Amino acid sequence: MLPALAGIWLMMSPAVLEYxxxxxxxxxxxxxxxxxxATIAMWEVSRPLRWVNVVLGAWLLVAPWLLAYPPAARWNxxxxxxxxxxxxxxxxxxxxxxxxxxxxxWKRASPAGPSLRAGMEHD
Amino acid sequence: xxxxPRDIPPGWxxxxxxxxxxxxxxxxxxxxxxxASYLALYQWRIVSWVWDPFFPDGSLRILNSRISNxxxxxxxxxxxxxxxxxxVTGAIGGRARWxxxxxIVIVFGLAVGPLGVVSVMLVVFQPVLFDAWCTLxxxxxxxxxxxxxxxxxEFLASLQHLKRASxxxxxxxxxxxxxxTSAAQTASRx
Numbered sequence: 001m002l003p004a005l006a007g008i009w010l011m012m013s014p015a016v017l018e019y020x021x022x023x024x025x026x027x028x029x030x031x032x033x034x035x036x037x038a039t040i041a042m043w044e045v046s047r048p049l050r051w052v053n054v055v056l057g058a059w060l061l062v063a064p065w066l067l068a069y070p071p072a073a074r075w076n077x078x079x080x081x082x083x084x085x086x087x088x089x090x091x092x093x094x095x096x097x098x099x100x101x102x103x104x105x106w107k108r109a110s111p112a113g114p115s116l117r118a119g120m121e122h123d
Numbered sequence: 124x125x126x127x128p129r130d131i132p133p134g135w136x137x138x139x140x141x142x143x144x145x146x147x148x149x150x151x152x153x154x155x156x157x158x159a160s161y162l163a164l165y166q167w168r169i170v171s172w173v174w175d176p177f178f179p180d181g182s183l184r185i186l187n188s189r190i191s192n193x194x195x196x197x198x199x200x201x202x203x204x205x206x207x208x209x210x211v212t213g214a215i216g217g218r219a220r221w222x223x224x225x226x227i228v229i230v231f232g233l234a235v236g237p238l239g240v241v242s243v244m245l246v247v248f249q250p251v252l253f254d255a256w257c258t259l260x261x262x263x264x265x266x267x268x269x270x271x272x273x274x275x276x277e278f279l280a281s282l283q284h285l286k287r288a289s290x291x292x293x294x295x296x297x298x299x300x301x302x303x304t305s306a307a308q309t310a311s312r313x
Contacts, residue, residue: 011250025251032246036239036268043272045279098276099134099283 003053003084004042007035010060013076023073026063030056034084044096050088057085130219132280133287139276140221140228145213148235148273152210155266158259159202162186166197174259181255188253190245198245202263205238209270221280224301232278235270242267 010031014024034056041049060081064074100107130138138144165173166186175182185191191198212231216224242264249256288298297303 014250028250029247032243032264036243036246036264039265039268040239040271040275043275045276046272097134097136098279099132102279104134105279105282105286 002038003050003057003087004035004038006080006083006087007031007033007038010034010076010080013080014073017072017076019070019073022067023064023069023077026067027073027077030060038084038088044092044094045098045101047092048102050092053084053088057081057083057088060084127219129222132221132283134283135280138218138221139280140216141218144273144277148270149210149213151266151270152206152213155263155270156203156206156210158263158266159199159206162199162259162263163197163203166191166199175257177258178256181249181253182257182259184253184255185249185257185260190248190252202238202242205234205241206267208234209238213274221277222284222301225281225285225299226301228277228281229299232274232281235267235274239267239271 008031010027013031014020014027034053037049037053037056040046041053058081060077063069063081064077069077130140132139161170162173164170173182173186186197186199194201209231212227212234215227221228246261246264249260285295285298289295
């Protein structure tokens with residue numbers, strides 16, 4: 001939830017803090033992506049998407065040096081990056097079981113449960 | 124209709140295909156459809172003006188941009204069609220559809236996912252390429268993103284169902300379409 005707000009703030013901050021490209025372009029690209037991923041990850045089943053935001057948060061921490069940011073943009077990027085990175089590491093409340101989740105799809109063993117065959121025959 | 128314990132996917136603690144799970148997504152899809160239709164009406168000039176309380180110039184610039192009109196029909200019209208597909212594929216099937224008709228759940232998941240991705244792409248394009256924002260386009264993007272989370276649980280349940288079927292050597296094709304796997308076929312494998 002909070003990383004979503006941080007992403008939205010990134011979309012607005014070039015206008016508020018008055019900085020220009022490349023910092024502006026970077027924040028206008030990363031901001032909406034962070035906000036979107038954080039929104040989708042609010043649902044427990046798609047929670048794993050938070051790992052992408054961990055990476056994007058880390059990028060916000062190093063971008064000021066790689067892209068030569070002016071001071072205002074730099075501090076903004078560091079603060080927002082720290083929030084996004086830190087909060088995306090939090091797993092959040094676990095309320096439901098999803099039969100092994102997404103990883104069950106590429107694990108060898110079948111997802112939990114009784115034989116399908118038995119169930120299907122008297123469908 | 125009696126509650127059937129088989130409606131809850133194995134290893135789950137709820138059924139992701141009940142109407143309480145699906146109706147909010149269908150509702151969001153209808154909202155998205157209305158927003159996108161309105162924007163398309165402007166792009167077709169059936170209405171000559173578009174409502175935008177925050178960025179009146181931005182909306183005009185974005186809705187008339189080259190990217191918006193890169194395809195034979197304007198992008199908002201495509202959006203409206205996608206929302207309609209989401210609503211229809213969200214509505215088809217009963218409360219056990221993750222298991223009885225996986226194909227519709229897969230189509231639903233594949234319709235909801237990319238719509239969200241395209242929306243986010245368009246949100247990135249707005250300021251980066253045109254230095255402008257469009258309130259209703261942003262609203263539509265939010266709607267499409269809110270649909271992904273609640274749609275994905277059902278999608279996952281169907282994928283797990285298909286995986287389980289293929290692990291047990293059943294015909295993936297027949298299970299995908301929700302066809303009965305014949306007794307003869309089952310017997311011959313034992």
